[in-house]
Amino acid sequence: MNVTLNLTGSAAEFIAGTGMVEHPGTPDEVLFRRYWAGRSVRRYGRGSRHTLTAPVWVMNWIADAIEFLAGSGEGVEASAAERKGARDFMDQVFAAGIRNRCDGPSRDDLVEAGLMDAEPVEAAAPAPVNAEAQALREKAAEEDRKAYESFERCDTDGALSQWAWGVTAQKDRLEADILEAGGKAEFGALFDLDGNLVPAKEIETQFGWSWMLLDERGKCAGWFNASKARNEDTARKNNAKKGFYVGRVRVPAYAKLAGGNICTVMAIKVRKDGGYSADAEVIDNGL
Structure with missing residues (x-):
């Protein structure tokens, strides 16, 4: 618990x-x-x-x-x-x-x-720790320490440095999580009503996030807007009426900082495959 x-x-x-x-x-x-x-x-x-x-x-x-x-x-x-x-x-x-x-x-x-x-x-040695991930977590802890000491030393006069250390620590911890998960992370994916992976990648548009359907050349073949219903069952039924399920896949990933300004920058996970790969490990196909 x-x-x-x-x-x-x-x-x-x-x-x-x-x-x-x-x-x-x-x-x-x-x-x-x-x-x-x-x-x-x-x-x-x-x-x-x-x-x-x-x-x-x-x-x-x-x-x-x-x-x-x-x-x-x-x-x-x-x-x-x-x-x-x-x-x-x-x-x-x-x-x-x-x-x-x-x-x-x-x-x-x-x-x-x-x-x-x-x-x-008998006499089993402790399981090895991912050295690269451990180094990132130690680096993140040092960045947190620098931010804390800066605040204690100069209060908000060092706000920009404190912010930079803080968001960098977030990125390092997320990267460590990805490394400890085998270099992969989970992302949303689009499936047809038979549970087959659909060539599509999620794109942020001026109207919000939407699924861009891909043709055999990887070019745009149409769009699908997932249901915004808060109830999962309702959202699933609404999506099914349009011929799709939204599920989850696990693919190679990395961490980076993203955001439009100092107030919105945060650490995010990013797919290494550009948004779609046919051989992605399926976690949940929506069925």
Whole structure:
């Protein structure tokens, strides 16, 4: 079961400096860092809020790591902000009904994440981590750190640099996700009513996104506008009346930054095949 909790910037900065994030040495630490890297960050004033959605054991690890900050025992070197951030997080853990400490992820969790073999083996070495993806995540963490330090040092005077580091970190994390998925990502695709892949690619027009149907030369042979109905069943029926289903395929991809201006730039995944390939791996053909 996943839960969503928030950390203040001071508490998150403490966690980011722990060994399980900076230098994970076991599969469960690697999995913890993946969840940690997936958090979202919202900055406000001179602070920030980190929102993390993860299994209970991840929250327990965080709670165990910052629990001493919330106390006031002798020898504890923590700022007032760190203490408050730690106490706030511990209150959330309690409010979420989390009572029992967990040792970490189950074997099934590690198997599903690709960090452990399905069958136990003696003296099995930790599953290898994608080195390129790991390097990108470390680079993204460094970019986040630079943005945070810039804000702490000069507030909004360094807003442009902070923005640039932030969006670059987004791109690096998305690229790492793609690499860990075998260099592929999922995209929408068009299918006929028999479930066959239709030569078509999704194009952004002045009226919104639309499907451009392709002829045997890859040229435009017509257009299909998918239903905008919010209800999935209604949208599927509306599309079927026009002779198509909208499904999903997995194809080679890469990450890039896209957007019309500083307010809309974000990291997006892009197909390497230009929008259509007949040999795409079909995930859902709409049937």
